[in-house]
Amino acid sequence: MTTDLIHSDATELAELIRTRRVSSVEVVQAHLDRIEATDPELNAIVTLADGALDAARAADEKLAAGAEVGPLHGVPFTAKDSFDTAGVLTQRGSPMFAGRVPDTDATSVARMKHAGGILLAKTNLPEFSYWIESDNLLTGRTNNPWDLNRSAGGSSGGESAAIAAGMSPLGLASDLSISVRGPAADTGVAAFKATHGRVPMTGLWPREPRRNWHVGPMARSIRDLALAYSLLSGPDGADGFAVVPPEFDAGLGTSPDRPVRVGWLVDSGLGPTDPEVAATVQAAADALEGAGARVDAVNIPALERDNPLELWTKLNVMEVKPAFRKVTEGHEDQMFSYSKFLAGTPDTSVEDFVLAEQAVERLRDAFAEYFQRYDLLLLPVTTIPAHEHQLGDFTVDGRTVSPFHVSSTTVPFNLTGLPALSMRFGTSSDGMPIGVQLAATWHAESTILHIASLLESLSPVRDQHPAL
Template sequence: MTTDLTRFDATELAELIRTRRASSVEVVQAHLHRIKAVNSKINAVVTVADGALDAARAADEELAAGAEVGPLHGVPFTVKDSFDTAGVLTQRGSPIFAGRIPDTDATSVARMKHAGAILLAKTNLPEFAYWIESDNLLTGRTNNPWDLERSAGGSSGGESAAIAAGMSPLGIGSDLSISLRGPAADTGIVALKPTHGRIPMTGAWPREPRRDWHAGPMARTIRDLALAYSLLAGPDGADGFSTVPREFDAGVGASPDRPVRVGWLVDSGLGPIDAEVVATVQQAADALQGPGIRVDAVSIPALERDNPLELFTRQHVMEMKPVMQEVTAGHEDQMFMYSRTMLAAPDTSVKDYVLAEQGIERLRDGFAEYFQQYDALLLPVTTIFAHAHGLTQFTLDGRTMEAFHVSSTTVPFNLTGLPALSMRFGTSSDGMPIGVQLAASWHAESTILYIATLLESLSPVRDQHPTL
């Protein structure tokens, strides 16, 4: 084919391969060429998987022989380097794990392969996947393909940058507080953090705090998210948080009986938010108004009563520090600055930890009440769009905010385990992507995928890509 295969989404690539209009070898080779052409500027890919072309040849041979094939047969995918990949380096962004090669695949990786997808590469992350920017001492810093002087986010920043730059059509990331949705917003792609436990975290690291970590797909189109989610979801018999059958879904879609009800907010306890981000959410809310959708401005009292960022910090320090101390003992000179900062954080007292747990329970109750009235919530993904490298503080509405405030809009859905999706819907005055976030009730992934599909069709920024 003369068309650039790196600009097709995974769904169309699978169709091209299945109908023999393109070979898997052609598709994989195109993405390898793209990595070679642009990765030196971005540093999103940290390891190219040996054997990707051999796997593509085998995929083409199977198709020629008339074998039954999976929905992603012959399509390449990439994986954040915190997920184990059998026979392929998994170094977790740290010199402490340099040269580490697992014997088995993480559950999510194995499921992608079972669907016929071909592991192409591993992507960059902050050390141990614990920060809002993807930078570390082992594999360095990832740059945003829209502006190399800005961050691609963290902790799935390498994955988001690789997909945005056409080095991969589809990938797997993880999310502790912002790590799927924030990077997606920073680079103009889409990402889904499903209900906690929907996709097993088996073979992904770290696991602490286990109640907050989520695995999820990243892509350039909503239909790719939906496809990948359908393949990745469901118990694996190893992750005790993953118990709900894949087939179960509590969502709602178009119905003649009543409209889908969407509430939107840009405040309600979230703190200051950049004016251009606010305007983008309002634009998305206006775009959704129409047949079958009712959109209202809302507030959520639970978000105003208990500050989710404060709850997260008190819980996170208590549960994260022991495992980090164990892993880094004797390797303190190999730690990146952000890991040092987290280890230096004051311990949470038992009393404050219990109070944080009670606050999280109130937050869950508040969202349960909200979702009795509405099917989805529309709000910002991040409080600012893609920022400069090395952010420690920023100013909004005359207030100086610590860097982690960028995640005040995403953290609530990790604490509560609610599904949430990030997608681009706007552009800043200086040309950077701006995203919006959709959340729904527990196990209602189909609701936000349905609404996101509508928004995608209405988006003023469809099919825009960075120029490299």
């Protein structure tokens, strides 16, 4: 039973608890036991939330009394340690915030609790949530449950490792350029970054640049992503970007009355991609075509004209560097890799910043035109499977690239605010998960979730777990 519980998705756990076939206490205890057994090797969990078992007992008592309950009643969840959690340490991956305990929950945490979810633990991240690997001076490095010598990704690597290893069924993560989707691909779980502003950023740090930051769920199934998105989305009266009503959706819905139109690519100016990753994307395209979708290989010329990763770097330096300088002043001895790197990076000139902003506008125009012709864009999540720890410059398909290149296929959707989802669809020759990424037009979340659910049913790697 314990093995079944730690590998069940949140939707199934909620149903088991609601029908009283299993108690919330049993579910929470199973995940706490799994954390105790596996986290010493993984280092995904940084803080256990006090009172999780007490909350589970209260959830069971509420059910026994016949009370109305929420869709996640009694189900544990985890949150990246950049989300404020009332009464629970939120240390942001840095000694500069050691011992910090917020008084209030982030909006997304509060919404999960309102739906009946029980906060189980906080998960590891890079310093300030900025890097492609989850490592920092305060809580150390997270390992990938598929291979301890490899990264679980960043900046939500603790969250992805926890879910992949069965320590949590559902989690909250954040994404500036890759940080929800990339770690999910590295560990073989699913993750969703909805349209920018769909999920309020209230109670998260850092906020710069908030027009690129997104909150999103990680899970074991597409239906869990859909459930979590339905709970998390909508204005909270505090985040000025979160203004669209949750019921508005520009997508096809779950039962389109015509074939879905899918374009797929593995390059189009985004740089080299590992051949096994490219083959996995083509396999997903073939699977969708076999299921009745109209599928074409495509290119998007604007991606070739204006390199999104270069644009992101220019904009990021200009906006983040002053914020980091303010936080780290007087604490230079506690700075880790990325804050040191950023401090030594030349400032972006105002002229280059404006030109980069104009290029982002061109990208938005190009995607707007593309999504007039197609419902979905299918492409890699990361350009390589999960890499070894402390990645430096590396070679992909015969070309040497910087470590930032792993995010070249995800960053366009942060710059433009488009929704994008990551899900596993393959396995590398050395046994590592390979994901594919699905993107759609703004506020078309139903399109992505519908097609992802279809693709999940066609996946050759369903229900595979790391052997920990």
